[in-house]
Amino acid sequence: MVLKETLPPAKQKNLILFLAGLCLILLQFFMIREVTALLTGTELVIFLVAVAYFSGYSVGYILSDKLSLLAIRRFTLLFWIIHLSLPFSLRYWMGSVATDLPSVAFVFIIFFTAFALSSFYSLLLPRFIDMSSDGADSLASLYSIELIGAIFGLIVVFLFGSITWLQPVIYQIALAAIVILIIGGNKIKIVAGFALVIYGFSFTTLDFKSLAYHYTHFHGIPGCKILYSVNSPYQKIDIVESAFGERYIYLDGKKNYGSTGLKLFNVFLSQTPANLVKPKNALALGAGSLEAIKYVGSVADRLRIVDIDGAVPEGSKSHFKYTNKFDEYDNWVLTIDDAKSFLNETDELFDLVTVDIPAPLQIQTGLLHSVEFYEMVKERLAPGGVISISLSGTFKRTNKTPRTVAAALTRVFDEVLIFTPDVAHRSFAIAGDKLPFTREDLIREAVRLGAVEVRVFDKTQAINIIGTMPPITYNDVSYPLKRSIRRVRKSYFSSKGSSD
Amino acid sequence: MAVRIKYLFVIVMGIFFALLQTCYFFQLEIWLTAAYPSFLTITMAWLLGNVVGLRLISDKTDSIFVSRRLWVILSVIAYYSVLGLLHLFPYQMNLLPVYGVLIGVSGVMAGRFFVRSRSIFESSSRLFLMENNGFILGWIIGFLGFVRFGISFNLFAPLIFGICCYVLIVSVSSSTKG
Incomplete structure (x- = not known):
């Protein structure tokens, strides 16, 4: 009963679910591609990453009626902090761990995908439905709002997919809005605004530096510099240059040209x-x-x-x-x-x-x-x-x-x-x-x-x-x-x- | 027994949704195009159909269109219509809107399923969990089935699972009435 009273009002709930739908689609496009490329995207990798991603939904559904509202707020905060480090942190992880402990690096990435990518978003919908009093009606209205968010996400990807920084930045804005709506208060608004400004302004630098680190340590290209990195609708394309001026094309993390x-x-x-x-x-x-x-x-x-x-x-x-x-x-x-x-x-x-x-x-x-x-x-x-x-x-x-x-x-x-x-x-x-x-x-x-x-x-x-x-x-x-x-x-x- | 049927029903429906999606995807990729519009059409049409199934067909009317059984049948018909058109007119991009509408019909079925099945379990999280577990299973079956048997798998799997879904809907409906 206490939880019910402290739930966000209807308009906020709708907005949270709309943004959750948007975030889930954006994640599928820019993070699933990223994870697949980090593990040098062959068919088995694509298969495992997709299964792990969908398993994340189940993790969220399991947690949905088990967490108190306070726990959900804490989980929201933790999830946000982790996601603010994406996609850079995973590149550093693979670059630093995969050379000596490749199996650990691989298994961790799969587990990360299952537990830390989609799970948070999927716990929100059933939680909101079960807290509502009008049963099937609330499922129909709330679920459709999340789906409309996903459709909007598809349109964003279709229109702006070729602009490398835009998908992650829109994703971070949407996630920060969810965090503000769930946690509430002026402090979190200030912190979220500050975090977004830093993320937005440092994205390109961090994107290229983390990629260069990954290519230097994981692919063994010395003094690597990133010349071109695009997440197209089909694959992640990176063109990199070694310290000796050799240029390489990588498609989904697999070398296509250069040796x-x-x-x-x-x-x-x-x-x-x-x-x-x-x-x-x-x-x-x-x-x-x-x-x-x-x-x-x-x-x-x-x-x-x-x-x-x-x-x-x-x-x-x-x-x-x-x-x-x-x-x-x-x-x-x-x-x-x-x-x-x-x-x-x-x-x-x-x-x-x-x-x-x-x-x-x-x-x-x-x-x-x-x-x-x-x-x-x-x-x-x-x-x-x-x-x-x-x-x-x-x-x-x-x-x-x-x-x-x-x-x-x-x-x-x-x-x-x-x-x-x-x-x-x-x-x-x-x-x-x-x-x-x-x-x-x-x-x-x-x-x-x-x-x-x-x-x-x-x-x-x-x-x-x-x-x-x-x-x-x-x-x-x-x-x-x-x-x-x-x-x-x-x-x-x-x-x-x-x-x- | 009734409890087991409920779980089985929701899981099999999840499998069916995933199978339809993977089969649509592979068929369009082979016989239409592997280009982005094909993937976008499948996803967009499925999501829009889902919204239609959830919102635009009121559950409180006596209309035949509220029936899950009807939508399972329509969904299977839609899938085989797509298959037929792809074989009759391969690589015809101007048919993409038609495919979108037909895939949307399958999406409507998913929407109807969630609305009509809300009361099966005490919490909606259980409904979503079981459906999603079925979806993961269906995705694995759809993927490995295509990998092993190619387009032959796509020819039979949706029909087989469509029949399973229909039978389970009848079972669940009669056990609810009982």
């Missing part, structure tokens, strides 16, 4: 087939560092680059101009679209299609290494046209990923040549129904572009090495999860490396 091997990646993925095919019309699926412009655009009449995420080419234009030289060519266009959707809609035929898509560590990227996807590409190939793709590792019997990708290619295309230039430390495949060059031409070109030794496998030899390894299909997308389980085990729970 010596990855720089040569585009030489063998794009330049080699482009020089051999001399395409009139070329297509690059995946923008990456935009080096396709230099390597393919220089020999093709026309090049179209398709990427689902405009933030990647945007970052590459700003920070990799020295290597992609995008402004020296005018025969290329950029299309922001889903690759499958684009392939289905276009009526163009291409002489060369390069697929610069991250390794199949997530379902989304796995689907772009599937039999069905290659069939879509095949339909858009001109007579004598070829597809060029990385096998995400060295093609041999003990490496599952290259065998999986090769299994899909050999199922779809009549001719496949897989080649492993020694300097690239990975294999590539060029496939089509009739390749317009020979095995010897391929070796010659790869050597001309810097390889010392090149191993080449034709389709028959490839099938022999692939063995019984099944390809990814729309009816079996298990490979990305299996690979990410191995990767998480290797990165966080094993002292020894395992073959991938």
Whole structure:
């Protein structure tokens, strides 16, 4: 009864729930992405983080009718203090602990997600409903207010998602308002106002410093400096520079470009087939560092680059101009679209299609290494046209990923040549129904572009090495999860490396 | 027995909601686009449908639209309509509003469920807890089911769990009357 009397009045309750709904959506977008990237977002990580986040709701529901109002106020204060440190504190945590105690760092982050991210918000709704006297009516009205807050949050994300600092700052404003409404009093208003001003003004500095700390200590990039960091609707994109001037692209915490091997990646993925095919019309699926412009655009009449995420080419234009030289060519266009959707809609035929898509560590990227996807590409190939793709590792019997990708290619295309230039430390495949060059031409070109030794496998030899390894299909997308389980085990729970 | 059925009912409904969401998501991702509008449509339509189910259909009327059973059936029909349209017209972005409306129908079902099930437990926190536990379970089933069986899983799972929900609603309704 005492609790009921001290509950916020109806208007305040409504506002608290509206803001809680808003905060839950913003958290999903900027913190779940952050946590996923901190743990190098493979499918297993995405799965565990999502389960932990939804478990947080259950934690809140359990606490809802167990805490006194005083305890809720204290919990609100504690929760607010913890959340004022986000997203910076978790980066420092991973940077300082993960090197020596990776499993502890990993488990802590998952527990943090389950207990400290969403739990506070979910205890409010049932508490308010159960304190009201009008049963189902209060559930309908109060729950719908929280949902309207969530819808508003979605609109905020949609309209302002590309502005890095805006989501966390709006989140902090909404949370501070909830804290003021629950705790009440002038003191808390002053403290909250002060905290918000400090958070807002120091966000960019803290954001870049904490990220730099994380990349220096967790990813081992010495003297790291953050050049670009964007939370796009699809992924977290970071472009970082080491003390030696080396630049790297990280997508959801996974290195996409930057090591010596990855720089040569585009030489063998794009330049080699482009020089051999001399395409009139070329297509690059995946923008990456935009080096396709230099390597393919220089020999093709026309090049179209398709990427689902405009933030990647945007970052590459700003920070990799020295290597992609995008402004020296005018025969290329950029299309922001889903690759499958684009392939289905276009009526163009291409002489060369390069697929610069991250390794199949997530379902989304796995689907772009599937039999069905290659069939879509095949339909858009001109007579004598070829597809060029990385096998995400060295093609041999003990490496599952290259065998999986090769299994899909050999199922779809009549001719496949897989080649492993020694300097690239990975294999590539060029496939089509009739390749317009020979095995010897391929070796010659790869050597001309810097390889010392090149191993080449034709389709028959490839099938022999692939063995019984099944390809990814729309009816079996298990490979990305299996690979990410191995990767998480290797990165966080094993002292020894395992073959991938 | 009645208590067990109540718990089972709420958990299975939670599983059903999560399964529908994951199945909608994967189907749209494969046959429409993996781009952001697809995800936004699913989430927005589901939330809006939920609000409609909670607020716009008064529980005090005798209208057939207050029935949970009806909305489970409509929800399953909506899901398979989306599936059918995606297969007939793959990658047609102009159908996105249609998908939004159909997904919204499933969202209405979730809203109706919460309003009509408020009195099942003494506290609403128990209702939300059990539903959320079911949702987590459903999310795991939906995710692993898709990973293992791909689009074949999405073809059958919503129907199977829709039937389970319907049967449980009938059981809970009759035990409440009894």
